[in-house]
Amino acid sequence: MPHLYLVDGSGYIFRAYHRLPPLTNKHGEPVGAVYGYTTMLWKLADEVHAADGPTHMAVILDKSSKTFRNDLYDKYKAQRPPPPEDLVPQFPMIRDATRAFSLPCIETEGLEADDIIACYSKAALAQGWEVTIVSSDKDLMQLIEPGLDMYDTMNNRRLGAEHVAEKFHGVTPAQLGDVLALMGDSVDNVPGVPGVGPKTAAKLILEHGDLESVLAAADGMKKGKLRDNLIEHADMARLSKVLVSLKCDVALPEPLEDLELKGIPDAPLRAFLEHHGFKSLLAKLSAVADAPVAESTVVADMDEDEPCKHDDYETVVDEAALDRWITVAKHQGWIAIDTETTGIDATRADLVGISMALHPNLACYVPIAHGGTDLLAENPVQLDRALVLAKLKPLLEDPSVLKIGHNLKYDMIVLDRAYASTGGVQIAPFDDTIVMSFDLDAGLHGHGMDELAATHLSHSCIAFKDVVGTGKTQRTFNEIDLKAATRYAAEDADVTLRLWRRFKRRLPAEGSTRVYEMVDRPLVPVIAQMEMHGIKVDAAKLSKLSTEFAGQMASLETEIHALAGGPFTIGSPKQLGDVLFEKMGIKGGRKGKSGVYSTDVTELERIAADKDSPGAVIARKVLDWRQLSKLKSTYTDALQAQINPATGRVHTSYSLTGAQTGRLSSTDPNLQNIPIRTEIGRQIRDAFVAEPGNVILAADYSQIELRLAAHMANVPALKAAFANGDDIHSLTAQELFGEVNRDTRGRAKTINFAILYGISRWGLAGRLDVSADEAQAMIDRYFDRFPGISNYIVETTESVRASGFTTTLFGRKTHFPRIRSKIQHERQGAERAAINAPIQGTSADIIKRAMVRMGPALLEAGLPNVRMLLQVHDELVFELPEGDVAAAKPVIERVMATAALPAVTLDVPLGIEIGTGLSWGAAH
Template identity: 45%
Template sequence: SDKDLMQLVSETVTLYDSMKDREIGPDVVREKFGVTPDKVVEVQALAGDSVDNIPGVPGIGVKTGALLINEYGSLEELLARAGEIKQPKRRQNLIEFAGQARLSHRLVVLDRHVPVETGLEQFAVRKPDPEKLIGFLKALEFNSLTSRIARELGVNTSPVKALEVETDGWTKPEPAGSGDEDKRESTDIAAIPVDPDAYETVTRQDDLSRWIDEAFAAGVVSVDTETDSLDAMKARLVGISLATAPGRACYIPLQHRASDGLALDGPAIEQIPIDDALEKLKPLLEAPGVLKIAQNMKYDHHIFRRNGIDVGPFDDTMLLSYALDSGLGGHGMDELSKRHLHHAPIPFKQIAGTGKSAKTFDLVPVPDATRYAGEDADVTLRLWHVLKPRLAREQRASVYETLERPLVTVLAQMEAEGILVDRAGLARLSGDFALAAEALEKKAHELAGEKFNPGSPKQLGEVLFGKMGLDGGRKTATGAWSTDSKVLEDLARNGVELAQTV
């Protein structure tokens, strides 16, 4: 709620606080300002407001202002009798800044006589016109809000054109190029509703062939494996999900079980024999002309390799996110989906249970598995559409293409084959590194003029931007100075020796 509007509250006018979902009447105003609503502007004129550039009177806040107005009745009466104030500093400020107090009063008083040409009935709450609302939001480039509203209204934003919005005193800049188109495409993709009930369960080989043909035609397919363990070296492949377009996904059950035991008299689960399915999928998963998309491809790479498939070429949305937004938070699929798509995926525990009742994925009923696994593939493909165009636009392509992505197969091979460790050699290297680190830390202390822990982002930030007062600092949500790699690299390029040393 806007405190400046509280001066309008009366016995017949209330203010609605949408954040706390409550009505603000005279009693609430009196609790906040210490005066009745008609005296709010008097207190504001004394206390001022730096946010709104209201100067007020130095040394007087809301509490003191309320005491003075309650004692003297009005601002003018207070200023006229300022000489009676017992506190010397307060008396001096009221006399010296009387003109400033009167100016502040004029600034905070709202004009109640503005002509209103629209009838009161036009202000009633009405259901929004989806096309007009989405068109308006698109015109203002409120991308995240457009996506959220579209999902709530069940509207596909793709065919909706941005409205022509008249502006006074501002001219929209020319588009910067493909980057703007990428942003619009990302918004449209995020706005397509995620419907887990729309995903297909593939239990027949001819249906699997149809999906494989569709993936070849698309040239891009999102792939996700479902297994019975987080240990990729031991996990048994239970099923595979594919997505060929946002909202278009399927799940291929391979080794689901009806119960945790022999269950010889239990119902048979309809699924394609795993060897037959993998034989059909292998040409697609290894096809050089089809890009495979995964979230944490290293895990899936292990699973496919152990089943005789060398999957590639591929993109990894987890690594794309890391290359673009390494310091913004986690890079798991659920968190990325909430951050970029404003959608919370189905939690694993919702279908597999928790604690003693938890079961492995092979025991999850196939309909539930389809909703969960299909959504994983669908969301991963959507994230790829959002993240991949940013690589070139934000000059992160080299990091991803030459470092992050190639390491997936390298690390996977290392984990699968194991490495020979020269323990004595590593011990020598550790000693060398410790000496080198100690020398660098000593140099950092000399450059800073004090001892501090260079490994502490908080202490390093205080030295660089607090003590040294360097430009380019920005604070995180916690209020601490950011010292991520980009900040330090920028300072190092600008010749800051401490940043170069760290």
């Protein structure tokens, strides 16, 4: 007879977490609950025998904390604290553990694990099966009946009707729900009837039969508190009955037959145990003491993929084929996905098709919008868009299936927009190979798919231009025939999967799991949401600024031509060089390989700094002209064209891999290069505005890199100054110059930041307008007053020379391949960058952690309308209703100030400056 075992996985998880002290695996991840859960599942397998053991088994989990019961009663489980912070990252690993045993891992949105267990129990009993629920939870005891028992693994005993009678004073399992409704549950916040405990509840049910009979008899009871409470709280008792009753009329997420036990394959379990370094369990698996932790056959075979076979890729144009791909993905637990669209702007492009890959060369393309724009053309056979989206959404949101993408942020935005009419889509769980590559190899190479395929797979990807053409003959992807589209699109998914197989095992082996799991991966959907929100821009104000800048540029042009003795094209480096170094005779000009004089910003600043030079004035005016020209073309002109007509907002694109140290970079438009402290920069920021009724809030980390330097270099004087809230630049001025005034404080500020960037004596001399010897004397005094900084620089430089990379406090590596270069300026440039990388990288990690935590914290505080729009260096920009400002400020400040915890405890506080206004500029 079939015998179904249903494991209450949620109960297992918390038992596992509390039974063991905090443990970490060889990658530094918390795994106490994972290890405990794995051993408990293994123990269960050992204890069930062939005679009474299962033929079918599944682990049932809670998908989320919100269920239909919260809709009925908003206080349900409201008092439960959130799970411990070190347990949260273990939830996905526990699902991995379940899959490693090749057991179904079932969870359903809107239902608790108990409800799913009830559904499977009723279905199995109806077919004449036996059922055992592996749990000792009192709510599940309602299900006990002939053919169904419970197994308490903690006490190694079977629980039947007699146990219910013993525990609840004589009631049957069928009456238990009425007892629970009367007595309530303080843990789950089920109200019940005040003053009614288990004994009284059981007595009332045994006397009257059921809950409704008890409530009906209340009027005739002896006067007293019990009678009054039953009458007054009758409705709460009825609500409590609904809350404690298990829902058992929902369709099964997976058929009963699919839960059949077919043995535990060795390879996936071994790979899981090896990944976490669970040596004792590996020894148990191998039945050999001290079994070596070697890569499994599955992992070892990853480097032996066959070349991409484009002709093997499938074009999915019928429903049965699509169902087949989805079924296999659900069974194996992972799938690579990619989207094809009509453009590169994710907030505007239309979805054309979706590609998927399950294994190397097992890839497909699902077209949904091919056919072009010619009304007379015959569209190819393809599945209905709505059908494809409806079938894929459960897979994309299935917590038991890992979705793998490359630059998945783009696909998240495209797909969320495609699902806009049905409430969007939340793709989870996921891995992003572009982020994995960056966390492994930042500084070594680029992270685009083509470069990674060539670097790691020795594969040359089909070029996009070879598919769509170039110039006047270029077509959009929806106009491409399905065969060519399939070869290109399916290859993307196939290559993504192959890269993931390599990167996934490298992350723990190279110590990059921590920054990937705790900093970068959780940020991907946050950035996607920010890009979709965008920010409103005042087009009229930008147009006015463009006109003003054009006028100022024309005036400067007239002045420059007068100084040069005639007109020339200021924007031409060749013409400008000839004017400065040939016509005006300025000394020190240097020509490049092309024979053209250099007129870059460094050269112009050199000329402008020489007050005696005849070119000083013209160089300063050219610098001013260039700044206006750049701001006009990049911002005041371009931003008007970049306003999305569908949203009326500008949507910048953030890259998690664009800055070597881990900082986010911004493009289309780049909002991180707007001058911060100049009047012109402020005017541009004034054009970024809030919607009517809303305000802009800007929250900025104050001197975060100096604070991190004080901590990382262990500088007592600086740590004490930050702890006391002192002016750090005034402190430095006093230490270096013996007095504090406007001049010495300004110089100290320059030195404070310049030292952290490994500036040379020549560089500092140029910034402070002093001789190189004077600059060196200041550097020497600085190191003498703050020796920790000097030690940090020496130790960091020596470390990166030895290892080739620097590391942040969160484990982010930045590689410096030129640190051993024989070319002096390359080597010195790498050294300067390496000095700052751990500090700037740690700063980036902290603000990223703040961004990830911000949304949940605001929701928890009842502030769902506060939206994070921009991240610019050390600043976060929000838009929110004016009435939410007072409540939002402390939440935002707290999240930012505590973002490093608990992974890193700093010796200095993180200061946050917050301002609000109708525009971004006014918020400063």
